[in-house]
Amino acid sequence: MTVEQYLKKNGPTLSSVLIKELSDDGLSQEAIRKRISRLKSPVNKIIGFFKDNQAFYFLDEQFQTQIYFENLRACLKTDAKKYFSVIRAIEYHYGYIKKDHLSSFTFSPTQNLTSHRNISDVITQLKSLEVIIDDGDYYMLNDLITSKKANFQLYKGVELAKETILSQFYNYSKSIGLVSYNSGKFHSEFAKFQFGFVAPSYVCGITSFSKNILHPAFVLTDVLIGNKVTIEDVNTYLAKIDVIKNTSKNNFLPYLILDNVNQDAFKLLKSNGIIVGFVNKLFGSEYEELLRSLINTVANAGAILKQNPQAYIDLIINLNKLVDGKTNNLKGDLFELAVGYYYSNISQNIDIGRKINYTGFQREIDVYASSQGSLTICECKAYKRSVDLDQTNKWLTQKVPVIYDWIRSFENDKDIIFEFWSTSGFTTEAQDLLQDRKEKSRKYKIDFLSENEIIARAQKSKAQKIVEIMREYFIKD
Template sequence: MTSIENILFEHGPIMSSELSNRLHLKESIPLNTASQKVSRDRNIKKIKGFYTSNQSFCFLEQHEQNGLFYDRFIKSLFDNGKKYWYCINALRLHGGMLHKDFLECYTNYPVLALKGHLPFNKVLQKFIEQGILVYNSPYYSIAPKFSLQRNSSVANRTIEMIKNDTITSFHSLVKNIGLISFNTGKHFAEYGKYRWSFKGVSAVTGLFQNGSPGFLLADILLGTSIYKDDVSFFIEKLKSIQSFANAPRIMPFLIVDDLDKEALGLLKQKGVVIGFIKELFGQKYAETLKELVSILTNAGASLKKSPDKYLDLIKQLKKYNEGLVNNIRGTLFEYMVGHIHSINCQSIDLGREIIENNARHEMDVLAIYNDRIVIAECKAIKSKIDIDVIDKWINIKIPAFKIWFDKQETFKKKQLEFEFWSTSGFTKTALDRLEKFSNSVQKYKVVYKQAEDMRQIARDMDNKKLKEELDNFFLKTDV
């Protein structure tokens, strides 16, 4: 092992400047010579192109399996490459994965050409080329090699649905009270070459300038703790557009469910209107949303600790926002199936993603029992499940899940079971295919559940709340 490798082995991932300085002291050689040796060393790994003074982030291959690697990397960007840090921080805040529309909003990279600034697409491409990010259209995610505690894709998608719904409600509010002109509100709109979650033309007195109206601009952060540094992307976007010659006047909003005191103080100092959800739409609604996000981001623990909690939230959400609860019906149905399994299984997971057969696959529900593993597919749609969906499940998903299962040493003595749950049932051809397939397989078990099966399960569980929501929400045909 070389001196450079020894330093990295002892101190972990560090910047090339620090590595050179340590080598300079260790070997009593000129600093320039030490820098050249670090630069030319092919035995260590480096992340380049993001740092001031042409520095690089240096590490050993073994560091990639350590959680320290991710923490050191994000700190290296904050200290030495702040403009690139915004992207990684946005992903970190949102469980490691974000829809392209939201990531464009949460970074201060222009989406159109702007002199002196790297555009969003070029910045993101640099991350992808170095294996830091993965793009699976339309989502960007932090590469698996970074040991990061991640939200499930179910939680991420549902939180994004909640944010989209909140933006829609905010749109209605500012239009109805006259903060924006009628029919000018746009979601995920470009303004000043940057992306914003919401934009509207405002004719409010005080925003007019040289006979032209101003603009209301808004972004939304929800479902995560927000600190001072986390709101800097918004302030930097505002600073950039306000520096333009003859820039229109603006009214900036940041919509949040919670905020650290320092972040609140900074936003107020910069003249940003903080739109707390509890103030915009009511305390009870805000609390319900917060609880919903919490159980989704900690689904396994929540199901074991308070398995019925989601049933209470469904009832509350119906009072405040029936449209939203219907939009996330699919997620809540997966949670319901997880609830049923959680009563007797050892552990439960929702939205587990795997990569097999050169493709990404998602397990709606993964239930681990003492003697078996259950992987459930869940569909809560109005129409009956057709043969095409069943063929994809049988020919693509099940083989991928079987390969994954066979690789798990801890599952060696467990039976594998696949389930398909459908609130609307199956077409005759789909049902025939399921019956034939179920009867033909021997190495694992295949079962399917329809409305009456679910009602019987609820009766056997003697769970009054579950029986009510099955009939009034999950199995109701007019939602």
């Protein structure tokens, strides 16, 4: 059987498989290697990804087809694990992951490290294969490389819960003296690898001395929640830890916070000396239920705000009671729900955090409110600083036109209104630009709201509870 015949029958595969197959015909492995290395169209290959210098062979007609991506995925899983860990990380997070969070869930270093390809290079190579897709602030997967359906809203809910846990863990660690006060960093590096939380610890017994200098140990924490943790996920985490064991001069305590784990995966973590913390054991079952409510509210925000808006009010109140540091760290994500709550009282339908793809351009809509004669699209920011000119200009030139064209592709009758809500207001330059566009725009309406306008809108709302929410959680500081 020729290589071409084999690939046509079985689909794309690695060179090692072809060598084994052709060896059955009596040829030496060296002769086979030379033969297949000289193959030309219609046989093609990918090199530079797989262990032992293997190549991935495919026919021209198979390129970027379903069988191509299915077999590529299988080969990455067995023979290019550092690349497959990226695929698995995005799958675990429901098809999306923030760019600056991805490396925490791989075992590729953030900087150059001998014998290890850094995460930037890994991502570049996967993008060249069109395995992962650059989606602005996020990475997502090519639909043909995964059988799992992406769910952006669910990802956002889980991500918000994870950030809450990391913040809570930091406060907990400080309260018992485990980590040095005000020294913790989120999504930070240790020994050239990224973790969700990193902080030095001066606890007796885990620090070290060198030339009469005290060196702290480091608490390294990652969070995997919202999906079942498998052996695959654990092996990626342990691979990261193993590299650090061999390269770091500092002692460290590895924490992995979970809510649902395969029993074999749990045993593997424990046998490797990893400190495993379950959310309900660390912070209580009431806290765990609150996080589930948070995830559900964000994942199903449009339906919940329209059918049961009180659920959002209850969530805010309970978060304020149970989460240390109040809701300060959650303001950005919860503010769009507050704007959604406002519009749930005056609109027929609303959608929160909607992702659109129009003519190859992907954009995220914070709040999409539909009324009888109009559609309102809101950009929502709850920063401590004022929104500046650069961000305002990007919204006006990169976001608004694409969303407008997308709406007009299916809706020609309703007026379209774009609003920018900012609890901290706008810089003078940004405000001047917005006012100019507001006065000159003809195809659609533009409006912008700072603190005073937000409160004024809330006071005119049918639901006076929105005034309380805005003042208590988003406006005052």
